[in-house]
Amino acid sequence: MPTLYRLHRAALYAAVFGIAAVSTASAEEIIIGAATAQTGGLAPYDQPALAGLRMALDELNAKGGLAGKYTVKLVIKDTRSDTAQTATVAQELIDAGAKIMITPCDADPSISVGQLTQPLGIPTLTLCGSAPVLTAAVGDVMFGTYPADNVQATAVADFAIAEGKKKVFLLTSPDSTYTANLPEYFGKVFEKKSGAIAGRGTYTMGQPDFSAEITNIKGLADQPDLIMTAAYEPDFPAFIQQLRGAGVTIPVYGADAIGTPTVKGLGKLVDGVVYTAAGYAEPGSKLEAFNAAFTKYAGHAPESTYEVNGYEIGLILDQAVKTAGSDDPKAIRDAIAGLKDFDGITGKITYAGTDRMPLRPVALMRYEGGEGKYIQTMIPDAADVPAP
Amino acid sequence: MIAQQIINAVSLGGVYALLALGLAIVFSIVGLINFAHGELMTLSGYALLACLVFGLPFPLAVLVAVSCGALAAVAMERVAFRPMRGASVTSLLLTSFAVSSLLKVVFQNGISARPQAVAMPGWMTGAFSFGDFTIGVGPSISIVVSALALIALELFLRRTVTGTAMRAAAEDFNVVRLMGIPASRIIATAFLLSGLLAGLAAMLWVAQRASVDPLMGFTPVLKAFIAAVVGGLGSLPGAVAGGFLLGIIEVLLQATLPGAVAPYRDAIVLSGVIAVLLIRPQGLIPAVRAQRS
Numbered sequence: 001m002p003t004l005y006r007l008h009r010a011a012l013y014a015a016v017f018g019i020a021a022v023s024t025a026s027a028e029e030i031i032i033g034a035a036t037a038q039t040g041g042l043a044p045y046d047q048p049a050l051a052g053l054r055m056a057l058d059e060l061n062a063k064g065g066l067a068g069k070y071t072v073k074l075v076i077k078d079t080r081s082d083t084a085q086t087a088t089v090a091q092e093l094i095d096a097g098a099k100i101m102i103t104p105c106d107a108d109p110s111i112s113v114g115q116l117t118q119p120l121g122i123p124t125l126t127l128c129g130s131a132p133v134l135t136a137a138v139g140d141v142m143f144g145t146y147p148a149d150n151v152q153a154t155a156v157a158d159f160a161i162a163e164g165k166k167k168v169f170l171l172t173s174p175d176s177t178y179t180a181n182l183p184e185y186f187g188k189v190f191e192k193k194s195g196a197i198a199g200r201g202t203y204t205m206g207q208p209d210f211s212a213e214i215t216n217i218k219g220l221a222d223q224p225d226l227i228m229t230a231a232y233e234p235d236f237p238a239f240i241q242q243l244r245g246a247g248v249t250i251p252v253y254g255a256d257a258i259g260t261p262t263v264k265g266l267g268k269l270v271d272g273v274v275y276t277a278a279g280y281a282e283p284g285s286k287l288e289a290f291n292a293a294f295t296k297y298a299g300h301a302p303e304s305t306y307e308v309n310g311y312e313i314g315l316i317l318d319q320a321v322k323t324a325g326s327d328d329p330k331a332i333r334d335a336i337a338g339l340k341d342f343d344g345i346t347g348k349i350t351y352a353g354t355d356r357m358p359l360r361p362v363a364l365m366r367y368e369g370g371e372g373k374y375i376q377t378m379i380p381d382a383a384d385v386p387a388p
Numbered sequence: 389m390i391a392q393q394i395i396n397a398v399s400l401g402g403v404y405a406l407l408a409l410g411l412a413i414v415f416s417i418v419g420l421i422n423f424a425h426g427e428l429m430t431l432s433g434y435a436l437l438a439c440l441v442f443g444l445p446f447p448l449a450v451l452v453a454v455s456c457g458a459l460a461a462v463a464m465e466r467v468a469f470r471p472m473r474g475a476s477v478t479s480l481l482l483t484s485f486a487v488s489s490l491l492k493v494v495f496q497n498g499i500s501a502r503p504q505a506v507a508m509p510g511w512m513t514g515a516f517s518f519g520d521f522t523i524g525v526g527p528s529i530s531i532v533v534s535a536l537a538l539i540a541l542e543l544f545l546r547r548t549v550t551g552t553a554m555r556a557a558a559e560d561f562n563v564v565r566l567m568g569i570p571a572s573r574i575i576a577t578a579f580l581l582s583g584l585l586a587g588l589a590a591m592l593w594v595a596q597r598a599s600v601d602p603l604m605g606f607t608p609v610l611k612a613f614i615a616a617v618v619g620g621l622g623s624l625p626g627a628v629a630g631g632f633l634l635g636i637i638e639v640l641l642q643a644t645l646p647g648a649v650a651p652y653r654d655a656i657v658l659s660g661v662i663a664v665l666l667i668r669p670q671g672l673i674p675a676v677r678a679q680r681s
Binding site for chain 1: 512
């Protein structure tokens, strides 16, 4: 049976190369495990973020590694955007000796990794997972890096109120923490600041058809002047295509997950859509310099601010190892948790005093004529930010 | 508003019907549920995107994209399924899963894991008012295209020799071969038709979703499978009926379910499917003869 024989041989090769890929580290090496999605629905978010992290680590390695003495060996394994697979590869990375763990841009797989790293005290950082419940769900080893959902939602709500918006329709999906909670955080802030919730609707991720939901919006006696959603691609393009196709012109606001080339590529369809980013490259800013350096490094310009966020993770780790003075995971964890006003690329990043979701600025952006136009950067008042 | 929801339901049902028909045509002849049917859609979607990027006029781009779907289906049969001819149903099923996974990975690594925006012409996002309610151009096109495709297919199957042979093959393949009709031609035609339907469905799908991504074929093929099973596996009228029924149930539930129950929509739809199958185990309109390869 030649076919079967070939299969066996393939399996053998895979096993051999698999072992080769996870060979143990030498004395001055520190292994960072990256359980991230190279395929599947999270890949468009994980890949840019990982590219940024890789750039930071390459630069640091050229200068001797983390804190100038621990050469980083980044071991990357594909999670296929599947939560169970994420836990499997995380275990493999732990077995390979990872002292720091990087997890996908979503709460659920990140929590599955955290459950493995928490008992071992391995500091675990999500690339751009932004659900504020994420860190509490795991414990003290889990760190967010991107502006948290409740912070982003507060920034967008503050902006909508300042614009004079009065009634919002919230479109959520129970399928992920991000799509379920972010619009609700927005609703909380919006109501507190004298706005009203005109209605709520839900969708299933991957749902082909939004027509029924859109007809419901059109049928509301009390018409909203804003639709807030955390839907992202491919659901967001589908929703807005069908919304505009049904003749509804109510503005739609979202958050960071629609700050992507795909949504930008929708052109006139997304005119007026407000979203958030981790920063904005003003002329002369550090972010502008980063974007130029990244373009040189990767051969293409950054797609979003996920790249710079990934890069900043590298800087945070470098600083943490410096403070810890060793490669002991627990010391590194403590050092990250104590970080205060750390000078990143996008602004100051603080972990001290938070529940390990960083305090950092949020940039508000708006699509106009196929371009993302900068509105303003803000750090929302901590008192306004709703509890996770 | 009720009229509006009915239009929504028919529009979605039409797309599901096209998809289910694509599965049913192949199943009726070779007894294979082609789970790579969704990837034919993805391929057509990327073909449309490529044509538009290269500046082809929109109608021509659509034409090329649909043909790509059809040709890819024939190629798929030639490369993956012909060597498996005569194999068990399970082997065929696994082959189709393999083809599907392979294509997904090729799309992800070869093109991009990120969905690509497809800029539909402006008039497609327009809407026209009709008395009290507005009808979107998109859903109208969906309904018209589905109806035309169903009529054209029916004419092909009823009025041409190949069509007649295909209907006969669905009932008893061996007798058709004894009549001197080459099996390969019938099977290739079945795949060609299913590819055409996948291409058309892809155009309607992309028009409504404004982007193509490597995984976009998964949901439609799942819906098509459900529709085809509800309608009666291997039965073409059944596939159409199943498609419309599924579309109508989905839209009505989405429109009427209160917020607290809405997340259970898919569970309710699938429970409905089970209920239909309990009452009519062979589907709504059973195939004349169940075919096994």
